[in-house]
Amino acid sequence: MEISIIFSHKQPKYLDIYEQLKNMIVNQTLITEEKLPSKRSLAKDLNVSIHTIKEAYEQLASEGYIYSVERSGYYISPYDLEWELPSVNEENKILKPVPQVIYNFKNGQVDQQYFPLKEWLKIYKSQLLSDIVPNGPWQGELALREQIVQYIKKSKGVTCGVDQIFVYSGTQHQLNEMCRFLGNVPVAIEEPGFRRATSIFQQNQLNVQYVPIDAKGATIPKQPCQYYYITPAHQFPLGGVMPIERRIDLLKWASVNGAYLIEDDYDSEFRYKGSPIPPLAQIDQLQRVIYFGTFSKTLMPSVRMSYMILPKTLVESFNTFYGDQKTTVSKIDQLVIAEFMKSGLYTKHIAKMRTLYRKKRLKLIESLQAYLGSNYEIIGDAAGLHIVLKLPESLKETTAIKLALDAGIALDPISTSYQLSAIDNCVMIGYGAISYDEIEEAVSLLSTQWKNHHQC
Numbered sequence: 001m002e003i004s005i006i007f008s009h010k011q012p013k014y015l016d017i018y019e020q021l022k023n024m025i026v027n028q029t030l031i032t033e034e035k036l037p038s039k040r041s042l043a044k045d046l047n048v049s050i051h052t053i054k055e056a057y058e059q060l061a062s063e064g065y066i067y068s069v070e071r072s073g074y075y076i077s078p079y080d081l082e083w084e085l086p087s088v089n090e091e092n093k094i095l096k097p098v099p100q101v102i103y104n105f106k107n108g109q110v111d112q113q114y115f116p117l118k119e120w121l122k123i124y125k126s127q128l129l130s131d132i133v134p135n136g137p138w139q140g141e142l143a144l145r146e147q148i149v150q151y152i153k154k155s156k157g158v159t160c161g162v163d164q165i166f167v168y169s170g171t172q173h174q175l176n177e178m179c180r181f182l183g184n185v186p187v188a189i190e191e192p193g194f195r196r197a198t199s200i201f202q203q204n205q206l207n208v209q210y211v212p213i214d215a216k217g218a219t220i221p222k223q224p225c226q227y228y229y230i231t232p233a234h235q236f237p238l239g240g241v242m243p244i245e246r247r248i249d250l251l252k253w254a255s256v257n258g259a260y261l262i263e264d265d266y267d268s269e270f271r272y273k274g275s276p277i278p279p280l281a282q283i284d285q286l287q288r289v290i291y292f293g294t295f296s297k298t299l300m301p302s303v304r305m306s307y308m309i310l311p312k313t314l315v316e317s318f319n320t321f322y323g324d325q326k327t328t329v330s331k332i333d334q335l336v337i338a339e340f341m342k343s344g345l346y347t348k349h350i351a352k353m354r355t356l357y358r359k360k361r362l363k364l365i366e367s368l369q370a371y372l373g374s375n376y377e378i379i380g381d382a383a384g385l386h387i388v389l390k391l392p393e394s395l396k397e398t399t400a401i402k403l404a405l406d407a408g409i410a411l412d413p414i415s416t417s418y419q420l421s422a423i424d425n426c427v428m429i430g431y432g433a434i435s436y437d438e439i440e441e442a443v444s445l446l447s448t449q450w451k452n453h454h455q456c
Helices: 013-026 039-046 050-062 117-128 142-156 171-182 195-203 244-257 312-321 331-342 345-375 397-406 436-455
Strands: 066-069 073-076 165-168 187-191 208-214 227-230 260-264 289-294 306-309 377-379 386-390 426-430
Touching: 013 050, 039 050, 050 066, 050 073, 117 331, 142 165, 142 289, 142 306, 142 331, 142 345, 165 171, 171 195, 171 227, 171 260, 171 289, 171 306, 171 312, 187 195, 195 208, 227 244, 244 260, 331 345, 345 377, 345 386, 345 436, 397 426, 397 436
Parallel strands: 187 208, 187 227, 227 260, 260 289
Antiparallel strands: 066 073, 165 306, 289 306, 377 386, 386 426
16 A cells, blocks of 8 residues: 655644544545555655654554554554534635724723723732732622722712622623522513613523613513613613603602612713713612612723622622622722722723713714704713614614625614514614714715615
8 A cells, every 4th residue: 555645844744644644534545444554664655764653653543543453553443424524615615704894883882092001000010919819709809899889979879888789790790690599580671671681581581571661761660570670870772861750750669569670870970961860779778779880881891890789688698699609700800990999090080081972972963963964863862872873764774784884884773672673763873982083084984875875
């Protein structure tokens, strides 16, 4: 038997021999039970050492492609072709081109250019030099929870203790933990509502009631439920701010029905019209409210850190239920944020970003009005980091988003936030990530794309 091997000169020769012999066996160039050349013979033919051939043969034998017979040599093992996966010709695979995003109007992102990275890294370095080896408390680092207590009291008017605060790696994580704690009970969420929260309820196979919103935000559930997930400060995704009378109505409903309101206060730091409206957690001081806060919008999404504040009546049973757990949030990151808050850099950063986002919001609104005109209605612009643009009847959501992406502009849909009957005439425009200087040129390009579509 003559065997030809082509050496690549990019790896050890025994690997070239092993790989090419293996392919010959798989492709049936070498037939089952066929005898291979002796090590000495093949070494001479290929001008390599016997040891090189030995290594290649032993690797093939260890994987079952060949077997040895004492005093006879090596033979090709029986090979069941039915178990061989079909080969894929990478060169013939057709990949759809992915449009390059030039202008990022995606929701839930922040402007990274203005993050105080120098100060952040200085604090991070100091924490790396401290005692970071031991595990921290499962509720979260005490230093961080102490800072959250001070911050939430000063900025939101909510009074709580460190024992009521639980630190998690994101809103979905803490909501999932609440689902497990409260068990298989009826729940409710706004319609439309936060899609990722809805997915947590669905994954936990809960009986979910989708409660339609109105001009004042979340309405009262018609069916009994144990807890109701709402976004009163900036309704997600439509952007309305819930007035005080509706907040009072919801708190009365929760009290009468023995239910809890999960208040997701995801971006209330950024409000641009009127005076701040107190969160539900302040009005009832965490009696029937479970408060969700996050650092994703005030710092950066990649930090992946959030916190939950429970009513005192739930703390002991929640701790008992999760008593054997360990924290899933980096101790170092918690300590860095704690020091960032303690130093005053956190509130300073929020104030700076609030000013920046206010300018961006105004620029975006002015540009949309100038380039698109009155056929496009702007809603949900009083707070947060996104607005909603209502499209004319001649332009549907999917078409609008595709035309935008074709021009390198990334937008988010609204329809995916609905569970019952979705609308198809709105898009979400986030202004957190895009730079101030890019907004007008992006809107101008967007206008051209959409208007050209109308003319077709």
